Amino acid sequence: MSHATEVMDIVFGLDPQWYAGTLFVLTYLFIMSDRINRAIVSMTAAGLMVLGGVLTQEAAIEGVDFNTIGLLTGMMIIVAITRQSGVFQFLAIWSAKQAKGSPWGILVMLSMVTAVLSALLDNVTTVLLIAPVTLLITDSLEVEPYPYLFAEIFAANIGGAATLIGDPPNIMIGTAVGLSFNDFLFNLGPIVAVLLPAMMIPIYLIWGRKLVASSEARQRVMDYNEADAITDKRLLWQSMLVLALVITGFIVAHDIHQEPATIAMFGAALLLLISSLPRSPGEQSQQLEYIFSKVEWITIFFFVGLFIIVYGVEKTGLLELLASKMMEMTGGDPELTTVAIIWTSAIASALVDNIPFVATMIPIIENMAGLLGGPEELMPLWWALALGSCLGGNGSLVGASANLIIAGFAERAGHPIHFLRFMLMAFPLMLGSIAICTLYVYLRYL
Amino acid sequence: MTTTPGTESHPTARTLMDPNPKVMHPTDKISMGVHHIMKHRYRRLPVVDDAGHFMGVFGVSCLLRLVLPKAVVMEKGLESVPFVRDSLSDLHRRLKAVEDEPISLCMRDEMVRVAPDTPLLETLLTLYKTRASLPVVDPDTGKLVGVISYFDVGDKVLAAGV
Numbered sequence: 001m002s003h004a005t006e007v008m009d010i011v012f013g014l015d016p017q018w019y020a021g022t023l024f025v026l027t028y029l030f031i032m033s034d035r036i037n038r039a040i041v042s043m044t045a046a047g048l049m050v051l052g053g054v055l056t057q058e059a060a061i062e063g064v065d066f067n068t069i070g071l072l073t074g075m076m077i078i079v080a081i082t083r084q085s086g087v088f089q090f091l092a093i094w095s096a097k098q099a100k101g102s103p104w105g106i107l108v109m110l111s112m113v114t115a116v117l118s119a120l121l122d123n124v125t126t127v128l129l130i131a132p133v134t135l136l137i138t139d140s141l142e143v144e145p146y147p148y149l150f151a152e153i154f155a156a157n158i159g160g161a162a163t164l165i166g167d168p169p170n171i172m173i174g175t176a177v178g179l180s181f182n183d184f185l186f187n188l189g190p191i192v193a194v195l196l197p198a199m200m201i202p203i204y205l206i207w208g209r210k211l212v213a214s215s216e217a218r219q220r221v222m223d224y225n226e227a228d229a230i231t232d233k234r235l236l237w238q239s240m241l242v243l244a245l246v247i248t249g250f251i252v253a254h255d256i257h258q259e260p261a262t263i264a265m266f267g268a269a270l271l272l273l274i275s276s277l278p279r280s281p282g283e284q285s286q287q288l289e290y291i292f293s294k295v296e297w298i299t300i301f302f303f304v305g306l307f308i309i310v311y312g313v314e315k316t317g318l319l320e321l322l323a324s325k326m327m328e329m330t331g332g333d334p335e336l337t338t339v340a341i342i343w344t345s346a347i348a349s350a351l352v353d354n355i356p357f358v359a360t361m362i363p364i365i366e367n368m369a370g371l372l373g374g375p376e377e378l379m380p381l382w383w384a385l386a387l388g389s390c391l392g393g394n395g396s397l398v399g400a401s402a403n404l405i406i407a408g409f410a411e412r413a414g415h416p417i418h419f420l421r422f423m424l425m426a427f428p429l430m431l432g433s434i435a436i437c438t439l440y441v442y443l444r445y446l
Numbered sequence: 447m448t449t450t451p452g453t454e455s456h457p458t459a460r461t462l463m464d465p466n467p468k469v470m471h472p473t474d475k476i477s478m479g480v481h482h483i484m485k486h487r488y489r490r491l492p493v494v495d496d497a498g499h500f501m502g503v504f505g506v507s508c509l510l511r512l513v514l515p516k517a518v519v520m521e522k523g524l525e526s527v528p529f530v531r532d533s534l535s536d537l538h539r540r541l542k543a544v545e546d547e548p549i550s551l552c553m554r555d556e557m558v559r560v561a562p563d564t565p566l567l568e569t570l571l572t573l574y575k576t577r578a579s580l581p582v583v584d585p586d587t588g589k590l591v592g593v594i595s596y597f598d599v600g601d602k603v604l605a606a607g608v
Binding site: 089090093128132133135136139140220223224225226227228229231408409412413414 | 515516517518520521522523524526527528529530531532536540
């Protein structure tokens with residue numbers, strides 16, 4: 001056993017599995033209760049995992065997936081700089097005007113923009129950019145923002161499922177398994193392309209056909225001048241160049257033997273460099289402080305703590321035990337196991353944060369390799385986990401961070417999205433999307 | 447020798463305040479608040495409940511917030527909207543939509559205040575930092591006991607030199 005992974009004596013002579021398992025369950029309960037910030041919970045539990053003797057400090061650091069952390073941080077920096085150019089507002093307004101001010105057309109266009117941006121950035125960032133513009137447009141149209149925000153939640157979570165970088169669960173799965181940007185795009189892109197229009201049908205039947213705006217209201221939107229949204233043309237071109245390079249980098253990452261975190265972090269560094277060139281050293285420091293303040297450190301530290309907790313639980317052999325129990329329940333049948341994973345992930349992700357759930361499921365699935373005949377046999381399970389956890393987030397307001405961010409905007413705008421009202425509509429729609437995904441996974445992989 | 451707060455030798459917020467300010471209630475309609483503010487050119491008015499407890503302030507910044515789209519005044523909202531071409535009638539439409547709502551909808555419930563016994567210089571420093579009339583609130587009861595404006599201070603300072 002290496003020094004880094006050596007399990008030390010547990011405190012008070014407790015059984016390591018019980019100690020780590022109890023700590024893990026308590027962490028989940030505290031995260032679900034929402035009484036203490038999730039980053040504080042995960043960091044405290046990670047500290048207890050080391051202080052309690054389950055992991056050494058070296059082992060804890062080894063447990064942190066720095067590829068996920070680097071990818072998230074790099075993309076957050078790129079988006080923080082790019083948004084200063086006004087390009088995302090330009091895109092949202094331009095797309096809304098393509099619908100000629102039609103309320104339903106605008107809903108569809110904003111949903112499409114949300115889905116595409118969620119696939120290329122991440123869905124939390126996307127809704128932070130799109131939701132305020134949506135509220136501005138619905139104010140001009142004098143229509144209820146609820147259907148728009150509802151559709152955008154679905155679009156963000158569905159769009160995010162399409163790529164490696166679209167949603168944190170995909171980043172985590174991709175990093176753990178070594179899946180490339182293209183792997184996600186080619187395997188999950190097609191089903192996402194089917195799900196998006198499919199989800200628009202019920203939304204149209206419930207709200208779309210009732211959305212009406214006066215000609216004056218439509219004209220207000222058509223009077224928006226999207227070109228004025230671009231506040232810094234130089235930064236716009238710099239950002240577009242770097243974003244294009246980064247996305248190209250993700251596509252070819254596998255071939256050039258580079259990890260996504262390297263590409264994202266180098267892209268962030270490059271954009272910081274070229275956007276800082278005309279500034280004085282003092283201005284550069286100010287700009288850097290502003291950009292770094294836009295990085296979601298709560299999410300980053302939550303991830304760090306979480307990786308340590310799950311690694312600790314894994315090291316005690318508890319997750320291996322859970323994996324074999326799951327295999328017993330499904331009788332070791334790959335088809336049944338895949339279906340069980342997609343539905344369990346979806347329902348669990350609707351009810352609890354999908355990030356800790358996926359962090360837990362990854363080692364469980366890895367432990368199934370021996371029982372199913374090798375890592376290659378696990379591929380349907382990985383796609384099932386990705387689809388279930390990304391799309392399951394649509395099932396309730398707490399299912400994904402993007403949902404909570406949109407709900408926060410809605411509340412501040414005086415149009416609160418109530419938990420139950422949302423879930424009554426969203427949960428059945430989510431189940432419908434999972435049924436379509438199950439069919440897709442079954443036909444394509446099983 | 448000790449001095450009594452609020453006297454000439456130990457001036458405090460009480461020395462400067464107007465003990466009978468114009469007040470509003472949280473249930474007053476926004477249209478009424480608009481009327482008072484526009485008629486008397488108040489920058490802001492204190493809001494108290496029926497028992498006289500200080501609840502917050504309602505003023506011109508609140509009115510401005512009501513006529514702007516919520517997407518630009520909300521936390522984490524749009525920082526600039528140079529692409530929007532709203533007219534004055536669009537602003538009026540937004541105000542009209544909330545005119546029958548209570549002023550509690552947009553009054554500021556957390557704000558700087560001073561106690562009646564806050565020393566003179568500390569009171570003036572708070573007023574200087576706030577840049578608006580300052581409510582004087584009894585820290586024990588939470589009741590509004592007066593308001594200090596720049597003009598109240600100016601009157602007292604000028605009178606002291608006579």
